[in-house]
Amino acid sequence: MASEFLFSDRTDMTESDLRPVPFERYQGMMLPEDEPHITGMIVSQEERDLCVAQLASWISDDYKRIMSPGETVVVTPLLNGALPFSKDLGELLRVPMETETMKVETYGGGTSSSGEVKIHKDFSRSVKGKHVLLVEDIVETGNTIDFMINGLLKHKGPKSVKLVTFLDKPSEHNLYVPIDYIGFSIPNMFVIGYGLDYDNRLRNLPFVGVYKE
Ligand code: IMP
Numbered sequence: 190m191a192s193e194f195l196f197s198d199r200t201d202m203t204e205s206d207l208r209p210v211p212f213e214r215y216q217g218m219m220l221p222e223d224e225p226h227i228t229g230m231i232v233s234q235e236e237r238d239l240c241v242a243q244l245a246s247w248i249s250d251d252y253k254r255i256m257s258p259g260e261t262v263v264v265t266p267l268l269n270g271a272l273p274f275s276k277d278l279g280e281l282l283r284v285p286m287e288t289e290t291m292k293v294e295t296y297g298g299g300t301s302s303s304g305e306v307k308i309h310k311d312f313s314r315s316v317k318g319k320h321v322l323l324v325e326d327i328v329e330t331g332n333t334i335d336f337m338i339n340g341l342l343k344h345k346g347p348k349s350v351k352l353v354t355f356l357d358k359p360s361e362h363n364l365y366v367p368i369d370y371i372g373f374s375i376p377n378m379f380v381i382g383y384g385l386d387y388d389n390r391l392r393n394l395p396f397v398g399v400y401k402e
């Protein structure tokens with residue numbers, strides 16, 4: 190599973206390239222104390238929508254090629270972060286699908302990774318012989334995905350496994366990460382919005398912003 194597509198490479202962006210957040214547009218969506226920590230936008234709401242539509246079109250085309258009549262794709266967002274992305278993507282996929290969820294956690298809160306992966310929720314139905322599309326909000330070190338694919342999914346006998354992530358931080362990978370579809374590659378900045386949280390807040394923001402502690 191090589192990296193097939195790179196929708197947009199933003200890894201060279203620096204703090205000064207970030208767009209200012211039009212806070213008045215998002216009034217009431219966040220605590221006033223969070224505002225000063227959000228230093229700019231790395232992906233706007235409009236860019237997000239274009240990206241999701243493009244990814245959905247590529248993914249649909251690929252599955253149409255590999256699926257047999259009567260088969261479905263098990264779209265599996267990793268909770269909680271991938272929910273908004275998975276909902277938007279699922280609505281635009283043009284192949285029959287089912288939904289499952291998985292919850293694993295690598296972050297204890299704050300902005301640094303603990304590196305440990307804990308299972309909170311496994312698949313509730315068998316995925317044996319099925320096409321599984323893992324949906325992730327962001328890949329950083331790759332530990333979560335490696336655990337998901339090599340630690341969990343491999344033993345469940347899926348027919349195929351693909352991974353789509355909305356964001357990727359390639360500079361932070363510490364092992365090979367088999368990503369099939371990437372929305373945006375970004376530099377090593379801590380980001381919030383579109384499912385991504387700071388201490389479980391700010392997931393509801395429809396853009397991706399940079400959060401400075
Ligand atoms: P990995 O296991 O190091 O690849 O980390 C992936 C997980 O860490 C993601 O699913 C997120 O939950 C979290 N994460 C990594 N970077 C960020 C970030 O910039 N903002 C919010 N969460 C992040």
Ligand code: MG
Nearest residue numbers: 268269270326
């Ligand atoms: Mg996550």
